[in-house]
Amino acid sequence: MEHGPESTASAGGEVSVSTRRLALVVTESFGEVAVDVDLKPFFLPYLMLATVRYGLPALSIGLGAALGEGVLDIFEGYELDDPIGFIGYVVGFMAFSWYLREVVSDPTRTRSQVVAAILGGFVQAVFEGAAFLAFAPAAGVEQAVVSVLGNTVTHGLLLGAIPLVALLSALRPRLAEILE
Numbered sequence: 001m002e003h004g005p006e007s008t009a010s011a012g013g014e015v016s017v018s019t020r021r022l023a024l025v026v027t028e029s030f031g032e033v034a035v036d037v038d039l040k041p042f043f044l045p046y047l048m049l050a051t052v053r054y055g056l057p058a059l060s061i062g063l064g065a066a067l068g069e070g071v072l073d074i075f076e077g078y079e080l081d082d083p084i085g086f087i088g089y090v091v092g093f094m095a096f097s098w099y100l101r102e103v104v105s106d107p108t109r110t111r112s113q114v115v116a117a118i119l120g121g122f123v124q125a126v127f128e129g130a131a132f133l134a135f136a137p138a139a140g141v142e143q144a145v146v147s148v149l150g151n152t153v154t155h156g157l158l159l160g161a162i163p164l165v166a167l168l169s170a171l172r173p174r175l176a177e178i179l180e
Helices: 005-028 043-049 056-076 082-103 110-135 137-179
Strands: none
Touching (some): 043 082, 043 110, 056 082, 082 110
């Protein structure tokens, strides 16, 4: 089996699709917390992204996670805003990876991980909020702001940074071996 950047990217995308899809089955069963605010297990792609460099492997994981979401969207009933959400997931996961790997000097620091997770959640939530405004304009700007802020909290903090930091702390010895 080949272990170059291309094979890592492909494997990361495949694992990301499967794990995201399975985790979404659990979190989606809770429904929306508020209008267009839901629970998504962002920590799973974040955990994978924390172990790879920014670039093709990160893009593969981001696309895989977005595809996992897209598969469930098809089963739930396709909506017009789904393509915008798909792009938002990819861009949000890339923002997480970019910040963690290209901006901060130490991606193992808890603060770096929390900021990256909230940034990724916020970027994705902005796409969701824009789609909400575009396809449900009667709801108004207030509801779009609630969507962005709520999804930033649920995706970036509650199911993003908190489990990510806990898992990375528990896996730190093993990750040190992988990242070297």
